[in-house]
Amino acid sequence: MTPKEITDLKKNVKIVAQKTTTINSDFDQFKHMEFLSDAIKTSGKMKFKAPKLVKWSYTKPFQYSVVFKEGNLLINNEGKKSDVNIGSNQLFQQLNQLIVKSISGDMFDETEFTMNFIKTTENYIVTFNSKDAELKKYIKQFILYFDKENYTVMEVKMVEPSDDYTHIIFKNRIENQTIKDEVFKN
Structure with missing residues (x-):
């Protein structure tokens, strides 16, 4: 992408995100592991409510939900409930920040990431590589596909x-x- 296209993408993502107060979406998640011939597929719903409430509810093949709320990670594993203070766990804190920033349009932080921008016929694809050594132990990179x-x-x-x-x-x-x-009570 050209520098102007990158600037326009960042600007438009931010404009759309600022107008978004809630998101309700279905999702399919595929976990690819080298030692498995097929990916593990799970499905569910993701809900977001501004400014920082996020819930992932897995419905197939099992019932499991995770809520990021007020510095806590609330987990409901088929009725077994627990919570983790993500303020005391740097990895969870960073993951929560990534999720919220990607929804709010604030993910283009060059102090935290090196980024690569690609344009296809259908999407803008942005690859983020963390500059944080601790986060890189768990996530080498994440890639967001934006609808054009x-x-x-x-x-x-x-x-x-x-x-x-x-x-x-x-x-x-x-x-x-x-x-x-x-909805964000777990």
Whole structure:
């Protein structure tokens, strides 16, 4: 991408994100591991409510949900509930920041990442490589696929240092409809 295209992408992603108060989306997640011939597929729903409430609910093949809320990671594993203070866990804190920043349009931080921008016929693809040594132990890079029409994230790929990766594809995305706060209780 040209420098102007990169600037325009960043600007448009930010404009769209600032207008987005809620997101309700289905997703398919594929976990690719070197020692498995086929990826492990899970499906579910992702919900976001500005400014920082995020819930991932896995519905197939099992019931599992994770909520990032007020500095905590709330987990419900088929009825077994637990919570983790992410403020005391640097990795969870960074992952939560990445999720919220990618939704809010603030992910283009050159102090935190080196970035590579690619344009295809369907998407803008941005590869982020962390400059943080601790985060790089867990995530080598993450890749966001933006829709060229509306500048929203359509896919996320998180690559581990081993080159195993998780690929999330969003579908049936609905924005700016009411989501009650109770949804984010786990």
